[in-house]
Amino acid sequence: MFDERKVAQAAAYFLDRRGGRMSHLKLMKLLYLADREALRRYGMSISGDEYSSLPHGPVLTRTKELMDGYCKPVSGGWESWISDKENHEVELRHEANRDLLDELSNADIAVLNHIWSDFGKMTRWEIRDYTHDKRNVPEWEDPNGSSRPIRLDAILRAVGKTHKQIKEDLEQEESRQYLDSLFQQLSQ
Numbered sequence: 001m002f003d004e005r006k007v008a009q010a011a012a013y014f015l016d017r018r019g020g021r022m023s024h025l026k027l028m029k030l031l032y033l034a035d036r037e038a039l040r041r042y043g044m045s046i047s048g049d050e051y052s053s054l055p056h057g058p059v060l061t062r063t064k065e066l067m068d069g070y071c072k073p074v075s076g077g078w079e080s081w082i083s084d085k086e087n088h089e090v091e092l093r094h095e096a097n098r099d100l101l102d103e104l105s106n107a108d109i110a111v112l113n114h115i116w117s118d119f120g121k122m123t124r125w126e127i128r129d130y131t132h133d134k135r136n137v138p139e140w141e142d143p144n145g146s147s148r149p150i151r152l153d154a155i156l157r158a159v160g161k162t163h164k165q166i167k168e169d170l171e172q173e174e175s176r177q178y179l180d181s182l183f184q185q186l187s188q
Contacts, residue, residue, distance in 0.1 A: 040159035
């Protein structure tokens with residue numbers, strides 16, 4: 001299930017590492033690659049988002065809507081951490097030290113550190129091109145100017161999971177979504 005607070009804190013982590021400001025395109029690719037790496041390592045993403053192929057590469061679907069201002073944000077979520085997009089960039093609203101990133105586990109931080117180490121120095125166009133290369137991100141398919149959903153099993157397959165592991169990861173994700181929906185109903 002999508003966790004706006006968690007994805008906002010992951011974005012804040014990357015923005016903090018970059019000095020507080022970054023191209024929205026680069027930030028989106030870093031967040032996608034972080035989810036992808038978390039899926040490879042742990043069988044579950046950081047964001048809980050869905051994924052889409054867009055002309056500039058893969059994106060976290062709901063996160064892109066937040067970044068573009070198309071969703072009503074939740075308290076303590078995206079707008080608490082990240083500025084509105086201006087001149088194709090977003091900015092950190094306040095400091096993002098580890099104590100404030102309370103939605104992120106140590107495993108999440110390890111993934112974010114790994115992704116930053118591997119991709120943080122790339123420009124927005126370099127990381128965009130990286131995600132378009134089928135050798136790197138085979139689940140992305142050119143949507144020819146539109147968008148196309150990326151299935152979770154396609155990502156799991158692309159990161160090297162076996163058929164058995166994919167089945168287990170998908171079953172666990174289904175169970176998490178069911179439990180999340182129960183908790184959501186109870187809190188209303």
